[in-house]
Amino acid sequence: MGRVAVLVLLLACACAADAVVTDGLLPNGNFEEGPARSDMVNGSVVRGANAIPRWETSGFVEYIESGQKQGDMLLVVPHGAHAVRLGNDASIRQRLAVARGAYYAVTFSAARTCAQAERLNVSVSPEWGVLPMQTIYSSSGWDSYAWAFQAKLDEVALVIHNPGVEEDPACGPLIDGVAIRALYPPTLGKGNMLKNGGFEEGPYFLPNASWGVLVPPNIEDDHSPLPAWMIMSSKAVKYVDSEHFAVPQGARAVELVSGKESALVQEVSTVPGWTYRLSFAVGDSADGCVGSMVAEAYAARASVKVPYESKGSGGYKRAVLDFAAISNRTRVVFQSAVYHMKSDGTLCGPVIDDASLVLHKQPAGRRLLP
Template identity: 65%
Template sequence: MAGNVRRAAVFLAVCLAARAASAIQDGLLPNGNFEQAPPKSQLHGTRVMGRYAIPHWEISGFVEYIGSGQKQGDMLLPVPEGAYAVRLGNEASIQQRIALTRGAHYSITFSAARTCAQAEQLNVTVAPESDILPIQTVYTSSGWDSYSWAFEATGSVVSFIVHNPGVSEDPACGPLIDLFAIKTLPPPKSSKNNLLKNGDFEGGPYIFRNTPWGVLVPPMDEDDYSPLSPWMVQSSTKSVKYVDAPHHVVPHGARAVELVSGMETALVQDVVTVPGRPYRLEFSAGDAGNGCAGAMTVQAYAGRGSVRVPYQSQGKGGHTRGAIEFTAVANQTRVVFVSMAYNMKPEGTLCGPVVDDVSLVCTRKHAARRLLL
């Protein structure tokens, strides 16, 4: 009798902890790697039965607790880090309440892998913002990709929800998810030396130290807040990849963007300009030293100007510089980068050129100085 009372008290404490908001810091969300397991009494095989059975999370629908190396038929279900992950069946969801600073911007990074369904998606929500992230394209040989998503906190406590809208009749064909982390995004700033904001891409989503494949920034609507703010990704279903110096070769600083989806994806930023004034856009294009070899071409657009920068990659790192000089024709100029080729690594995963160290300056002062001399 006493043992039953003690177990009930422990389970009640877990429920209350799940309902309470967690004090947030940059890094892994509370039990963001799902290593804190549900009580065995709350598992029916792999299915999680209790709404608050997974510590710090609330679930709805058919949710499974998956161990590393577990099989589904002949298919091995991998886990990217640690021993456990979670699988969401059709219309299933998992959520966590987190304490934030109202009005601040945040990015969420998490890892996902599709299983037997082919066109899987995940709906991520922090009310009132909600987006569908396409996860059908696999960019790693392991099958796991890390995704990022950003939002503005409209309250001091928010509910972060991940929902599987369902594309398969079999609930056991839903996507696997793991490794949830959060990062505060400071407001990007321009300077007199660079009219672009975040031109070196140092401001971006959280990258896990033990995941060498970078973080995908998925396509977004123009009114969405970007994890690479104020850079946006324009595409129907494809992403760009945010890479770091510990795992890749980057031309400048600690971060860069790899254009992994060819002509299907554009990286863009709108910048304030003065019509009639001359400008110069400069950038680095190269490879990330990740085995992505072959002919690469980055096409850049700014105003009515454009340039193609070819780069012959050996897959070992390196870069070249490209530049455009143009005259602004509007109060706002869109800067665009596109990879003009589709590149693949030897194992068949998508890759592409990296873009970094992007700057935009008005050259009117420089022209005036030359005239005076």
């Protein structure tokens, strides 16, 4: 079923929720509609919970204009001319009409200002997550993050909260470009035991966000911004698109930017003793990541290291891993063997795309499963 048909179905399920959210920026998601001057003090501090149109604020919130100075630092805004800064214990909230039971991914851009250990709590009641911001992945200082949830009600409240308490109450992250995308749980395609093997289903890409979207670690693939895939360990992977990066196949892929500290994982049903073949593409995203890369793939007791000499201008090669299943469930794992860094000091790594898993061989006398 196509995305348009599924969207029509979601709208029908929403019944009375006429304003059900659709893919793209949330209402005033780029904060270009600002508070009245009478609702700000000291030039930028927001006064009043409903001063910013379509948003409810609490705590120390500032309305930032691109080019505004903070000491010797110039604050740059990636989407339009305005953003918000969440100071001590500050939050922004927006109520969303959604389709109950459906899955969504929220995407937003964030930049650290003066605190070194900033983090954000993102929640859609009753679910919540913590996004650490200690690692900066883009040279601009802005990163885009994705976080997924399943709607438990027809109307939910999205909250982005800075739980930090700094000596300077204005020390907190900048937020801009808050968007949403409905996720459609992928099914098994013909000739591939992996779901979403081409990574075509995933979070929304913000316009002009040439740094991709970070997908943080999670422990449940049902709520992953990359449906059917889990991000294991402690660091994020980067979701890239063909509009801003080189992608081996289709429109989207995953860049492994965190070395062995992050792994891309999918669990599949297998038959012990049967042999399977995993094939995939390894390349670079044409983002200036130059050098000798090594992507690793694991399944059951087998593994393969795939060297790729990157010139940072795009390209890829195919790789294969044959393995014998040892249980009824097998985890397919991708990760980068080492950290890589661009000339500007930002992290990068090999791209994984077009992953496919097929039955390669079964023991003699065993009937092929349908």
